[in-house]
Amino acid sequence: MSTFTDTLVNGNERAFKAETLTPMQKLTLKYVVFGLIYYGFAAIEGMLLRINQVEQIESIFFPKRYFAMLTAHPLVGIFGSSYLLVFGAFTFLVPFLLKKPLWSFKVANWTLWLIVVGVFTFWFDGFLTHYAPLYTLYWPLPADFSQFEPVAGAIFITGIALVMVGTLLFVLNIFKTLTYTPAGWGKQPTGRILGDALGLTTLRNFFTGRMRHSRETDHLVPLPVAAIARGTVDVALNALIITFTGVLILVYMIGELSGNSLKSTAVDALLYKNWYWWGLDLVADGLVLVFVAGSWYLLASLITGREVFMAKWARFALGLELVVSWTVWSHHLLSDQAQPAMLKVGSGEMVTAFELITQGLALFITVVTLWKARPLTMTNELKFLLGGLLGFGLAVPAGIMQADAGLNRILHNTQWIIGPHVHVAVLVGLTMTLYSAVYVLLPILTNGAKLYSQRLANIHFWCHLIGGVGMGAFMGMAGLQGMLRRTIYSDGEYRPYMILAAICGALLLIAFACFLINIVMTLGLKGAAGLFKKSPKPVEELVPGSIPEPVA
Amino acid sequence: MSSVDSNTVLWGQTIMYTAYCLAILSVMALLARKLTRPPGSHDVTPKIFYMWVGFLVVLGVSLHVLTYNTIPWVKDDLHGSTDYVASYDITVGDHKFTWADGNKQLQVPCGKLVRFSVTSQDLTYGFGLFRENNSMVMQMQVVPGHPNDLVWTFDKNGVYTIRSTEYSGPSGYQMIEKDAVKVTGCSQDDPVSAEGLHR
Numbered sequence: 125m126s127t128f129t130d131t132l133v134n135g136n137e138r139a140f141k142a143e144t145l146t147p148m149q150k151l152t153l154k155y156v157v158f159g160l161i162y163y164g165f166a167a168i169e170g171m172l173l174r175i176n177q178v179e180q181i182e183s184i185f186f187p188k189r190y191f192a193m194l195t196a197h198p199l200v201g202i203f204g205s206s207y208l209l210v211f212g213a214f215t216f217l218v219p220f221l222l223k224k225p226l227w228s229f230k231v232a233n234w235t236l237w238l239i240v241v242g243v244f245t246f247w248f249d250g251f252l253t254h255y256a257p258l259y260t261l262y263w264p265l266p267a268d269f270s271q272f273e274p275v276a277g278a279i280f281i282t283g284i285a286l287v288m289v290g291t292l293l294f295v296l297n298i299f300k301t302l303t304y305t306p307a308g309w310g311k312q313p314t315g316r317i318l319g320d321a322l323g324l325t326t327l328r329n330f331f332t333g334r335m336r337h338s339r340e341t342d343h344l345v346p347l348p349v350a351a352i353a354r355g356t357v358d359v360a361l362n363a364l365i366i367t368f369t370g371v372l373i374l375v376y377m378i379g380e381l382s383g384n385s386l387k388s389t390a391v392d393a394l395l396y397k398n399w400y401w402w403g404l405d406l407v408a409d410g411l412v413l414v415f416v417a418g419s420w421y422l423l424a425s426l427i428t429g430r431e432v433f434m435a436k437w438a439r440f441a442l443g444l445e446l447v448v449s450w451t452v453w454s455h456h457l458l459s460d461q462a463q464p465a466m467l468k469v470g471s472g473e474m475v476t477a478f479e480l481i482t483q484g485l486a487l488f489i490t491v492v493t494l495w496k497a498r499p500l501t502m503t504n505e506l507k508f509l510l511g512g513l514l515g516f517g518l519a520v521p522a523g524i525m526q527a528d529a530g531l532n533r534i535l536h537n538t539q540w541i542i543g544p545h546v547h548v549a550v551l552v553g554l555t556m557t558l559y560s561a562v563y564v565l566l567p568i569l570t571n572g573a574k575l576y577s578q579r580l581a582n583i584h585f586w587c588h589l590i591g592g593v594g595m596g597a598f599m600g601m602a603g604l605q606g607m608l609r610r611t612i613y614s615d616g617e618y619r620p621y622m623i624l625a626a627i628c629g630a631l632l633l634i635a636f637a638c639f640l641i642n643i644v645m646t647l648g649l650k651g652a653a654g655l656f657k658k659s660p661k662p663v664e665e666l667v668p669g670s671i672p673e674p675v676a
Numbered sequence: 677m678s679s680v681d682s683n684t685v686l687w688g689q690t691i692m693y694t695a696y697c698l699a700i701l702s703v704m705a706l707l708a709r710k711l712t713r714p715p716g717s718h719d720v721t722p723k724i725f726y727m728w729v730g731f732l733v734v735l736g737v738s739l740h741v742l743t744y745n746t747i748p749w750v751k752d753d754l755h756g757s758t759d760y761v762a763s764y765d766i767t768v769g770d771h772k773f774t775w776a777d778g779n780k781q782l783q784v785p786c787g788k789l790v791r792f793s794v795t796s797q798d799l800t801y802g803f804g805l806f807r808e809n810n811s812m813v814m815q816m817q818v819v820p821g822h823p824n825d826l827v828w829t830f831d832k833n834g835v836y837t838i839r840s841t842e843y844s845g846p847s848g849y850q851m852i853e854k855d856a857v858k859v860t861g862c863s864q865d866d867p868v869s870a871e872g873l874h875r
Contacts (some may be wrong), residue, residue: 187846227824258843262800264820271845284857334728393800395821434725459802459815462822467752469740489705493716498715502708512705518697528740529754530747533814534682536842537802544693597697605687606811608804610843654766 136425140573141366142654146665148216149230152657155212156562156569158240159639162204163248163555164239168195168638174629177622180330180597180614189613191256194610196247198259202407203287203552209558210415211235211294214352215501215564217422218301220568221346221673227300229663235290235297242286249279249367257609259404263396264388266377281370281377288363288370296361302345302353306664311672313344320345321353327497330440330522340435347435347442348425351418354446361450365403369396394462402453406460408546409479410449412554414442415517417486419557423509424490426564428497438489445482451497452476455527476527483520487513504581508560511589512543515552518593519545522600541608543599543625551632553594559588559636559639566646568667576645591631598625679831679864682813703725742747750828751816754791760791767840769797769817773838773848773856781855784830786862800870801848802841805857811867815841828829830859831864834869 130138142150173193176185185193215235219226226232233370249255255274257266266277283352302321303314319325322344329335372391379386396624421640432438457463490513500506523543526535535541563581566573567648575581599607602621607613688739701721751757766775775782784790794803796818803824813836816822816826835858840851859866 150791187849189844190721191846204809220801254846256846260843262842262844265799265845268799268845272848325760337728388798391823392821392823397800397819433720434722437725457817460817460819460822461824462819465756466820468755472738473740477740478692480736481729481732485729488728490719492725494711495707495716498711498712500712502712506711507708510704510708514700517700517704521696522693524736524739525693530743531685533684533749533753534812536817538812538814600693604690604807606806608839609839619704 131645131648131650133650135651136574136646137239138648140570140647140651140658142577143659144571145655145659146568146661146668147229147659148219148226148666149571150659151229152565153569153655154210155208155215155236157269157652158204158207159212160643162208162243164636166197166201166205167633168594169200170191171626171629171633174622174626177613178619178626179616180612185647186257188254189344190612191258191610192250192254195237195256195258198249199284199635200243200247203239204247205289205556206458206558207240207287208236208410209275209562211239211291213558213561214296214298214356216374216565216569218298218349219672220666221349221422222301225666226305226673227297227304231293231297238286238290238293242283242288242290244283245286246280246283249276251282253274255280256509261373261400263391263393263400263568266373267388268379268385269385269531271533274380278374278377281374284446285367285370285381287365288464291359294362295356298352298356302349306672306674317344317669321604322357323350323354323439326436326439326443329385329436335436338436340431343439345395346403346534347432347438347445348418348422350439351414351421351442354442355411355418357446357450358406358414361488362403362411364449365399365406369400369403379495383409394460397457397460398453398463401456402450405456406449409452409476410446412549413449413479413483414445415488416447416512416557417442417483417556417559420486420490420509420513421493421559423505423560423564424493427433427500427503427506427509428493430493430497431487433492433496437485441482441489444478446477448475448482452527455532458529458532460529472527473529477524480520480524483516489515504563504575504578507585508556508563511585512553512557512560514589515548515554515556515592517554518596519549522548534601537608537610538603539599539609540603543596543603547599548592548596552589552596555592555667556588559584563590569631570647571668573646576642576662580638580642584635584642587635587638587641589632591628591635594628594634595625598622598628681810681831681866682753683769683868685747686811693814695872700812708723712777732862737858742761748831749828752829757789757827760789761785763793764790765795766794766803767793768801768803768824768840768851771840771844771851773803773840773851774854779853779856781835783859784857784858786830789827790822791825792816794818794824797806797844800842801844801851802839804839804841805836807866807868809847809867817842831862832859832869834859835849 215232244628255272303310329338376386425432451471453476454467455476458468458472525531526541598621601616607618801818803818805813818824835855838853838856
């Protein structure tokens, strides 16, 4: 067997041995595998949409198919990729950082498979039936049966519902892991743990003047776990809103199928838009920002081996971000004329501006934590973390500009918001932070597998960074010149920008291919297949030889 | 009369955001370089942290104060001004815009506050005015069951196209009413509107 074939089959230097993994390590790696598969789905789908923006290929991407792909693309990206990667990492990290076994391994398994199956269900339904209300689901479009088949919609909503059930199980597992008392342990102080995790302790310290004297060691819950807990609150609220909306749409579909069509005017379209955006924004302006800030703090402290700079204010900012995330939704309704001006200015502009503050603080705290630990080695985790910081440094101000009553009038639904804000935040900010976490966790989860190629890791980094920033920039330039999102231009109106954006999209695909090759060659096909074989080790064992000790 | 239109505002935004991007890219590149070097005498104290917090608060709020006082349409928009001289009632349904006289070109006076009142009969749509080069003059959402009124003052002569700015199903992208609005009576022409470009 040649060296290449041997590495492909057995992994780099045969260092990775799947049979040595604990069930928790295998489960976390399975989350990563499926998260990366769905990232590939979203990336390839995004590239196809991008090609159609350069030159409309109507025979392949006719409008119904194009908009069905546009509906699936962000949902697969967020639920299939980001949710799986984040949930997998946190399902491992919470017990790892708390030094306490996960509440339920079985529930974590259910979460994985419900999300995997749910995402495939709505993606495949969209592929076959072209159900295309977009993720915004503006009423009454999802229940407009002159455009969409009710059966198609019902299957799509069922897929989303499976994802939501999996998501709620994740929430349950995180909070139970925080608060439960494992067999043989002393009774856990549930109230104090919850208060600390949700930020009530910090809030009390702030208002009683004890903030000045509080230390990190006083807290029962480490800072990154507090971030995970607070972000998980938004995960739960978001899942409840999406489930409620899904049930409402499903009622209309069942009515239609049973011959009892319901009036769409029974639901107020503006009220619907308010509650739906309230829930949806808990992802974009809630859990993503809180989880990312927490991940930055964790990564910075792991990379430097130091406590996070101004940790007590970092805790405070995480709590503030959670409250802000409940009150910012109206920036999505700045162009809705019936929306009260008070909500537009209060929630849409002023409260939204707090995201500049909370995210600006998280960025500053992380940078200073790194700065104080100089000299550092430019490892993969550090360079990807810097990429993640840059991504949010670029994307948050772009969003704040759009969340302005004056600018929104000429930017709403243009490529500006989806380019420099959304794609830069998700692809550069969030994804590069996740890659940093993958590089940190890789040796822990694989019991010391050796990375196949540093050169591939470098190509991955530069292609992803340039591709992500560049794509956002060219989309933004087109947006400033009036190019809308969620539409089709047939006469090559913005072709130069779309060609440049497509080149950047291709760089992102090259980056992903390099990363995938590197990971496959690191683990080997045999090792990857071994992830799906049952581990004989106990589920309480996080990494080999580390069953958490009972705490009295 | 103000001569600030969406083109002017968008140029201002382009310059500001580009300058910001270049600045943060440079700072991050410098940071990456410095992080691998031994520490110098400069340290970051809590005082700098508190100054940063203050800076972010001022920055976040001042953006809205600045736009409120410099972008001409914001005050009329947020205050819901009713002293408009003409109102144009437009209905949208089944992916089609319709208005009086069989969609005859709407004549709009220059320099006067006018109102576009758009009603949806079925779905959520968008209503936007666009120049010949596709740049946007303004837009609003059109929500069924609610009034969708936008007051506006034009300060340049031009002919503009109506286009739906919101997705309303696969046929929605074709909701374009070419050269539907004509503004006359200004001393200045919009150089990139339909008429301006053909002149």
